[in-house]
Amino acid sequence: MSEEISVNNLNRVQAAAELLRLNDILKIANIDYHSKDAPILSDSEYDKLKQRNFNIEINFPDLVLDNTVSNQVGASPLETFSKIKHAVKMLSLGNAFNDDDVNNFDVRIRKFLGLGTNKLTYTAEPKIDGLSLSLKYVDGKLVQATTRGDGSVGENVTKNAKTITNIPKEIFNAPNILEVRGEVYMNHEDFNKLNKRQLDKNAKLFANPRNAAAGSLRQLDSRITASRPLKFFAYAWGEISTSISKNQIDTMQKFSAFGFSTNKLTKVCNGPAELIEHYKIIQSQRGLLGYDIDGVVYKVNDLTLQEKLGFRSTTPRWAIAHKFPAEIAQTQIKSIDIQVGRTGALSPVARLKPVNVGGVIVSNATLHNEDYIAGRDSNGNQIRKGSDIRVDDWVEVYRAGDVIPKIRNVDLSKRSLNSKSYIFPTHCPECKSLSERLIGDSIARCTGGLVCPAQVVQGLVHFVSRGAFDIDGLGAKQIEQFYELGWIKEPADIFTLQKRYSSGLQQLQNREGWGETSAKNLFYAINVKRKIPLNKFLFGLGIRHVGETTATLLAKHYGSINELKIAMDLAINLNGNSWDDLLSIDGVGHVLANAIVSTFKDLAQRTVIERLIFQLDIQDEIISKNINSIIYGKTVVFTGSLELMTRAEAKVRAESLGAKVSGSVSQKTDIVIAGPRAGSKAVKAKELGVQILSEQNWLDLIKIDKF
Numbered sequence: 001m002s003e004e005i006s007v008n009n010l011n012r013v014q015a016a017a018e019l020l021r022l023n024d025i026l027k028i029a030n031i032d033y034h035s036k037d038a039p040i041l042s043d044s045e046y047d048k049l050k051q052r053n054f055n056i057e058i059n060f061p062d063l064v065l066d067n068t069v070s071n072q073v074g075a076s077p078l079e080t081f082s083k084i085k086h087a088v089k090m091l092s093l094g095n096a097f098n099d100d101d102v103n104n105f106d107v108r109i110r111k112f113l114g115l116g117t118n119k120l121t122y123t124a125e126p127k128i129d130g131l132s133l134s135l136k137y138v139d140g141k142l143v144q145a146t147t148r149g150d151g152s153v154g155e156n157v158t159k160n161a162k163t164i165t166n167i168p169k170e171i172f173n174a175p176n177i178l179e180v181r182g183e184v185y186m187n188h189e190d191f192n193k194l195n196k197r198q199l200d201k202n203a204k205l206f207a208n209p210r211n212a213a214a215g216s217l218r219q220l221d222s223r224i225t226a227s228r229p230l231k232f233f234a235y236a237w238g239e240i241s242t243s244i245s246k247n248q249i250d251t252m253q254k255f256s257a258f259g260f261s262t263n264k265l266t267k268v269c270n271g272p273a274e275l276i277e278h279y280k281i282i283q284s285q286r287g288l289l290g291y292d293i294d295g296v297v298y299k300v301n302d303l304t305l306q307e308k309l310g311f312r313s314t315t316p317r318w319a320i321a322h323k324f325p326a327e328i329a330q331t332q333i334k335s336i337d338i339q340v341g342r343t344g345a346l347s348p349v350a351r352l353k354p355v356n357v358g359g360v361i362v363s364n365a366t367l368h369n370e371d372y373i374a375g376r377d378s379n380g381n382q383i384r385k386g387s388d389i390r391v392d393d394w395v396e397v398y399r400a401g402d403v404i405p406k407i408r409n410v411d412l413s414k415r416s417l418n419s420k421s422y423i424f425p426t427h428c429p430e431c432k433s434l435s436e437r438l439i440g441d442s443i444a445r446c447t448g449g450l451v452c453p454a455q456v457v458q459g460l461v462h463f464v465s466r467g468a469f470d471i472d473g474l475g476a477k478q479i480e481q482f483y484e485l486g487w488i489k490e491p492a493d494i495f496t497l498q499k500r501y502s503s504g505l506q507q508l509q510n511r512e513g514w515g516e517t518s519a520k521n522l523f524y525a526i527n528v529k530r531k532i533p534l535n536k537f538l539f540g541l542g543i544r545h546v547g548e549t550t551a552t553l554l555a556k557h558y559g560s561i562n563e564l565k566i567a568m569d570l571a572i573n574l575n576g577n578s579w580d581d582l583l584s585i586d587g588v589g590h591v592l593a594n595a596i597v598s599t600f601k602d603l604a605q606r607t608v609i610e611r612l613i614f615q616l617d618i619q620d621e622i623i624s625k626n627i628n629s630i631i632y633g634k635t636v637v638f639t640g641s642l643e644l645m646t647r648a649e650a651k652v653r654a655e656s657l658g659a660k661v662s663g664s665v666s667q668k669t670d671i672v673i674a675g676p677r678a679g680s681k682a683v684k685a686k687e688l689g690v691q692i693l694s695e696q697n698w699l700d701l702i703k704i705d706k707f
């Protein structure tokens with residue numbers, strides 16, 4: 001058998017013969033190796049053949065030899081998944097919780113598209129409670145399977161996905177490149193059987209089918225995945241070389257013809273009333289489906305309209321998930337703890353007697369803040385009819401979507417007579433600094449700043465989290481461990497760790513849970529992240545109010561860390577233009593602007609930032625695909641009532657061509673697009689000599705007849 005035939009091209013007979021051949025060679029090589037005789041294979045040849053044997057076993061599980069070499073000790077499973085950048089981002093969905101939200105979704109879309117009362121159809125389908133997976137087919141062959149990861153980069157689980165029986169390994173009459181996306185899940189019957197097997201083996205039980213599906217797909221040893229009964233529903237797509245249809249529902253039919261399972265409860269609906277009607281039908285069948293769903297997904301049916309609507313930072317405008325109401329359970333509060341966040345916020349948490357809420361065991365619930373415990377909202381109005389929450393109270397707990405469980409109600413009839421109101425602490429429980437609560441703020445905060453270990457640790461945990469620096473192998477547990485050891489006290493320390501501890505490698509190795517490989521992997525993962533995009537760097541700093549979206553806005557606006565620092569220094573020195581410029585960023589208000597400038601102004605924080613910058617290679621923000629656009633890098637302002645496009649469309653389109661859309665006119669403005677009834681902004685533009693265009697002139701400039 002020639003080595004040239006790739007594993008995916010082997011037929012059954014060839015595969016069986018090849019398994020025999022490989023097993024023979026590998027067994028001899030094993031003996032050879034252990035008897036330390038002259039090896040017949042180099043390490044890399046050995047690894048290659050072993051991997052080939054393993055891949056054939058995955059493709060033909062029924063041909064696996066009883067005494068396969070794969071089961072011999074030394075068959076090393078993968079150390080970690082390799083990473084794959086998604087050609088098209090894998091996004092999440094916005095949520096609707098009630099009929100109003102659904103109606104608003106329809107109104108928003110109509111407004112965005114300027115549709116008026118014209119007909120608009122949607123699809124409605126169950127929202128499967130599993131984990132999303134992207135399957136890439138090249139020339140009809142399944143070549144790659146990637147988890148969602150952070151939406152931009154996922155994990156390569158190709159081998160594992162190939163073991164899922166209802167995922168076609170080959171499809172016919174499909175575009176050359178087609179990425180089919182959908183949900184991996186486990187049905188109830190299979191989940192119960194799996195947990196029974198786990199119980200028999202004295203192994204850990206899975207809390208629910210979703211956890212079981214995730215745990216099974218993300219196995220480094222795909223033989224384990226193969227032994228788990230996973231299933232896949234197709235419902236979306238990523239990269240596609242040629243379009244296969246004009247609307248969502250036909251695409252689903254095409255997927256089904258390719259051999260994918262698609263959900264039978266998918267229906268085309270004319271408007272929100274029909275969507276809600278179908279939601280109710282699906283909800284009534286929820287318990288009979290045999291697998292978990294947590295809502296209904298609505299999508300604009302017409303793909304041209306989907307494209308026009310486009311995306312917000314993490315969710316599409318053309319789809320929404322209408323979630324089922326939260327499930328509720330009753331339990332008792334054992335104690336109330338205060339957690340200290342990275343911004344010093346003191347967050348009360350109820351420790352509960354563990355209770356099953358819709359398939360998940362819940363033992364903590366958020367209590368939000370002092371007022372919430374006392375039975376008031378942030379405006380001083382009563383909540384829960386004014387009843388406070390106390391230790392030992394019986395409460396109703398619920399989960400809404402994926403968020404942390406919450407407390408709905410207190411059962412006062414079960415309250416003991418000698419129970420006492422909870423007194424909110426006046427000092428930080430971690431560093432004993434005084435806590436302060438500013439007027440108008442519902443949150444009490446520790447004033448300890450960098451003195452408070454809890455704030456520092458949480459800040460570091462945020463720094464290494466997904467969305468920020470996303471350092472593999474450095475999570476909350478390791479950060480706490482390293483902080484306690486005094487090895488990492490601020491972000492820059494992460495990048496000097498290896499140098500300061502070249503002998504520390506040994507120290508690391510000797511710590512519980514660390515081996516030579518994991519320590520080396522950690523230093524590798526850290527070094528890789530020295531090169532970091534500006535938006536991720538900014539998000540990683542953990543400045544109050546600066547989430548991922550704002551960090552991206554800032555990065556796009558300033559372009560480089562140096563420009564940003566210059567602007568901050570000017571703002572610190574109360575330079576009016578610099579403040580105006582910061583405030584002109586659409587989405588940046590006074591609170592946010594203050595938070596950013598005061599972070600750069602505070603000497604201690606600035607020193608921490610500068611030490612960090614010194615360790616990094618911060619990448620400028622470049623929107624390469626738009627670099628040839630005529631409006632690339634220009635600052636534009638839309639004013640007046642636009643008639644040829646909606647405001648939202650205008651903004652999205654301008655940004656997609658590389659322009660900055662600002663909310664106010666200044667010397668930095670390049671173009672003002674003035675619709676009818678334009679007011680003070682147009683006047684100011686005239687005064688400053690800024691170019692003013694009509695809507696049509698603008699569309700001509702960017703070469704679009706009409707949106």
Ligand code: IVH
Nearest residue numbers: 091092093126127128132183235236297316
């Ligand atoms: S569409 C561009 N359809 O829900 C968005 N998602 O909460 C494409 N999900 O990340 C997603 N069932 O993992 C879509 N029928 C369905 C779904 C579905 C489950 C998951 C998916 C997504 C998450 C968002």
